[in-house]
Amino acid sequence: MTMTVHVDIVSAEKEIFSGLAEMVFAPAELGEVGISPRHAPLISRLKPGEVRVKGTDKEIFSFYVSGGMLEIQPHLITILADTAIRAKDIDEAAAIEAKARAEEALADKSGKIDYAVAQAQLQEAVMQLRTLDRLRKRGG
Amino acid sequence: MAVGKEIRSKIGSIKNTQKITRAMEMVAASKMRKTKDRMLATRPYSKKIGQIIKHLAQANPEYKHSFLVERQVKRVGIIVISSDRGLCGGLNSNLFRKTLSQIIQWDNANIEVDVCTIGTKAFGFFGNLKANLVGHVSKLGDTPHQHDIIGIIKVMLDAYADGKIDELHVVSNEFVNTMTQKPTVEKLLPVVAGELDENLNGHWDYIYEPDAKEVLDHLLTRYIESIVYQGLVENNACEQAARMVAMKSASDNAGNIISELQLIYNKARQAAITQEISEIVAGAAAV
Numbered sequence: 001m002t003m004t005v006h007v008d009i010v011s012a013e014k015e016i017f018s019g020l021a022e023m024v025f026a027p028a029e030l031g032e033v034g035i036s037p038r039h040a041p042l043i044s045r046l047k048p049g050e051v052r053v054k055g056t057d058k059e060i061f062s063f064y065v066s067g068g069m070l071e072i073q074p075h076l077i078t079i080l081a082d083t084a085i086r087a088k089d090i091d092e093a094a095a096i097e098a099k100a101r102a103e104e105a106l107a108d109k110s111g112k113i114d115y116a117v118a119q120a121q122l123q124e125a126v127m128q129l130r131t132l133d134r135l136r137k138r139g140g
Numbered sequence: 141m142a143v144g145k146e147i148r149s150k151i152g153s154i155k156n157t158q159k160i161t162r163a164m165e166m167v168a169a170s171k172m173r174k175t176k177d178r179m180l181a182t183r184p185y186s187k188k189i190g191q192i193i194k195h196l197a198q199a200n201p202e203y204k205h206s207f208l209v210e211r212q213v214k215r216v217g218i219i220v221i222s223s224d225r226g227l228c229g230g231l232n233s234n235l236f237r238k239t240l241s242q243i244i245q246w247d248n249a250n251i252e253v254d255v256c257t258i259g260t261k262a263f264g265f266f267g268n269l270k271a272n273l274v275g276h277v278s279k280l281g282d283t284p285h286q287h288d289i290i291g292i293i294k295v296m297l298d299a300y301a302d303g304k305i306d307e308l309h310v311v312s313n314e315f316v317n318t319m320t321q322k323p324t325v326e327k328l329l330p331v332v333a334g335e336l337d338e339n340l341n342g343h344w345d346y347i348y349e350p351d352a353k354e355v356l357d358h359l360l361t362r363y364i365e366s367i368v369y370q371g372l373v374e375n376n377a378c379e380q381a382a383r384m385v386a387m388k389s390a391s392d393n394a395g396n397i398i399s400e401l402q403l404i405y406n407k408a409r410q411a412a413i414t415q416e417i418s419e420i421v422a423g424a425a426a427v
Contacts, residue, residue: 013285014182042346042347045350045354078191092294098256101277102275
């Protein structure tokens with residue numbers, strides 16, 4: 001019997017593959033790696049590319065990953081795939097955007113307070129009208 | 141007959157409200173199923189990455205990452221995950237109450253708090269509170285993606301790396317079951333590895349490619365992101381469940397009010413008829 005290793009490929013949003021394999025190929029950061037069962041423990045980043053899993057019946061499954069992490073234990077290979085292409089400057093831009101959104105919305109809060117004040121005033125006016133109405137009915 | 145016109149129009153308007161709440165209940169029920177599936181779909185990733193972090197904690201890396209080191213706490217960061225919309229019972233207010241009691245505890249210990257908010261409700265609440273807001277994201281819809289929340293996490297992670305904050309927590313609702321949602325505060329940084337795996341003991345280490353620092357950096361960032369993302373999808377499922385329950389009780393209440401009003405209406409109508417008959421009889425007797 002040939003040796004096999006358990007492979008899990010997951011992304012943050014769903015599970016992609018889980019099963020036994022004879023060999024796994026992945027685009028590690030320092031070049032493509034082929035992993036056989038009982039490989040030494042290794043952790044590496046992945047580049048965008050193709051992950052190929054050679055299943056137990058010689059079938060080859062192929063998945064595209066846009067980067068991620070590869071963890072190897074002697075009897076377990078885990079691939080954590082990213083859901084989108086990530087780069088330092090893209091992350092940076094996202095962070096700046098999040099900050100800007102908070103500041104912008106905070107600056108906009110004056111408008112919200114006005115809205116609340118207006119609502120309170122409207123409420124008051126309605127109550128006054130209703131009281132007037134009641135007084136008129138009683139009088140008439 | 142002109143009896144009880146007001147009552148009839150009132151009944152009509154409550155019936156309309158009931159129609160709306162019933163429709164909302166059904167929409168929430170079907171959305172809940174989908175959001176729950178999505179919540180379950182994210183579990184494998186967070187479980188796997190949790191395992192790797194645990195393995196790492198047992199390995200003997202030559203490099204100690206700042207995310208793993210405890211330091212004295214002077215300022216903490218929290219990420220609050222709330223819903224975008226209301227009409228979901230006490231879901232958000234319970235969460236905010238829990239957050240506030242935590243903030244007050246920190247306040248008593250002279251620890252300052254930076255807040256990042258996900259969802260308009262949290263933003264409105266903490267904005268009014270004049271909390272120190274450092275990041276915000278909202279309107280992620282029913283299918284949030286991981287890249288939607290990268291920004292605010294990066295804000296917090298940078299603050300931690302620069303030493304501006306000494307701890308990072310995430311506050312969100314935990315989905316216990318359809319009827320119960322539990323607000324929880326979870327500590328993200330410094331990373332706590334959890335209990336260790338017996339099988340892996342011994343003196344060993346990973347081969348790191350390209351090197352330990354970069355790999356750990358990358359992995360820990362992903363780890364935090366996955367926990368926050370998990371919280372987000374879980375909160376979504378909670379929102380739909382809470383809305384379903386709230387709308388169900390609203391529909392039931394509307395039904396009760398309608399039947400009470402109907403009773404009053406019938407009594408008034410009967411009284412009017414009786415009165416009319418007695419007037420006619422009295423008139424006939426007088427002739």
